[in-house]
Amino acid sequence: MNLLLQIAALLFLVTGTAVSFIGVIGFLRMPDVYTRLHATGKVSVFGLVFLLLAADILTPLATWKALLLIFFVLLAAPSISHSIASAAYRIGVPVNGKRDDLAPKVHQSARKPRNHA
Amino acid sequence: MRFLQISFPLFLVYLALTGNLTLPNLVMGALISSGITLLLPPIALPPFSFSRLPTFLWAGLRYVFVVAWDVIKGTYSTAKIVLDPKLPIQPGIIAIPSGTKTELGTALSAHAITLSPGEMVIAIDEDGVMYTHCLNVEDSARFVAEAQSLRKNLLSKMFE
Amino acid sequence: MQQILTITIWIVLAAHLLMAFAAVWQTLRGENAVTRLAGLDLTSTLTIAVLVVISIIRQSSIFIDVAIAAAALGYLSTVALAKYISDQKVF
Numbered sequence: 001m002n003l004l005l006q007i008a009a010l011l012f013l014v015t016g017t018a019v020s021f022i023g024v025i026g027f028l029r030m031p032d033v034y035t036r037l038h039a040t041g042k043v044s045v046f047g048l049v050f051l052l053l054a055a056d057i058l059t060p061l062a063t064w065k066a067l068l069l070i071f072f073v074l075l076a077a078p079s080i081s082h083s084i085a086s087a088a089y090r091i092g093v094p095v096n097g098k099r100d101d102l103a104p105k106v107h108q109s110a111r112k113p114r115n116h117a
Numbered sequence: 118m119r120f121l122q123i124s125f126p127l128f129l130v131y132l133a134l135t136g137n138l139t140l141p142n143l144v145m146g147a148l149i150s151s152g153i154t155l156l157l158p159p160i161a162l163p164p165f166s167f168s169r170l171p172t173f174l175w176a177g178l179r180y181v182f183v184v185a186w187d188v189i190k191g192t193y194s195t196a197k198i199v200l201d202p203k204l205p206i207q208p209g210i211i212a213i214p215s216g217t218k219t220e221l222g223t224a225l226s227a228h229a230i231t232l233s234p235g236e237m238v239i240a241i242d243e244d245g246v247m248y249t250h251c252l253n254v255e256d257s258a259r260f261v262a263e264a265q266s267l268r269k270n271l272l273s274k275m276f277e
Numbered sequence: 278m279q280q281i282l283t284i285t286i287w288i289v290l291a292a293h294l295l296m297a298f299a300a301v302w303q304t305l306r307g308e309n310a311v312t313r314l315a316g317l318d319l320t321s322t323l324t325i326a327v328l329v330v331i332s333i334i335r336q337s338s339i340f341i342d343v344a345i346a347a348a349a350l351g352y353l354s355t356v357a358l359a360k361y362i363s364d365q366k367v368f
Contacts, residue, residue, distance in 0.1 A: 046188070087362045091363060
């Protein structure tokens with residue numbers, strides 16, 4: 001039983017590092033801020049979740065704390081990436097894509113452009 | 118009932134953080150969670166009844182598994198895109214009507230969409246239409262509507 | 278088995294530190310404010326991951342408390358900065 005738990009922790013550690021690595025590679029390679037957010041805001045959070053599952057098994061007394069942190073992180077991650085993406089759209093970072101269903105809604109409500117860094 | 122609906126989760130969070138179940142700690146947690154609940158402004162919560170609790174729990178469990186499956190699929194496809202040398206992305210923004218009646222349902226489906234990598238809600242208008250940024254517009258536009266109808270059924274079982 | 282686990286944990290710690298440095302580097306050369314904000318968020322997530330790995334190495338759950346505080350602070354500061362960038366005011 002102990003050996004099985006240790007093997008499960010090893011798998012969680014390796015999977016978490018691989019998933020975080022994919023997130024960072026995506027952050028380095030993607031062209032603009034919206035596509036970068038797909039990699040950073042979510043994929044790296046799942047890497048953190050796998051590491052917390054490993055800590056759940058390996059660290060004594062950490063079970064409920066780690067589960068609480070998993071719950072908090074999964075609740076907070078979408079609102080972080082939504083707020084960054086919404087700020088990017090609000091200050092006018094262009095969407096390099098074929099379709100933009102949001103653009104007509106924004107233009108008819110007379111948005112005034114702001115200068116930004 | 119409304120008081121307990123807010124203070125009992127706070128009590129559980131306190132117990133998870135401190136991690137001992139002795140009587141002084143339980144009393145301390147009850148005092149702190151009721152104090153926080155008294156300080157909060159009134160929050161609009163869905164009505165609670167014990168007869169609907171099994172339906173709520175069963176639909177909630179199925180909802181969690183549906184979202185987890187979406188997340189696994191999204192992570193796999195995003196990993197394939199990121200590790201591809203040519204970086205095959207076609208970004209764009211599509212409009213997805215949420216179809217839920219309550220604001221909580223709209224917020225939860227926006228949470229589920231944003232949690233799965235590959236789609237990200239940028240704005241929600243007054244009618245509950247979610248403007249979603251996608252890594253691959255055509256793929257997402259094909260399967261996101263049926264995923265949203267599945268989520269909508271479960272959410273309406275939970276909250277209506 | 279214990280030895281394999283120990284070696285893996287140290288490799289995981291080194292990998293997360295390297296990834297955090299890559300995230301900081303990309304943050305510094307980001308093209309606009311929002312990209313740098315996304316980089317800061319990624320850096321804070323990797324910092325929390327490093328704290329979790331340290332808690333596994335030291336076998337003490339106190340570092341998970343630190344990680345919870347860091348997660349809460351990172352969430353609030355990222356949302357406040359995003360609101361400041363988009364509205365030019367915080368409240």
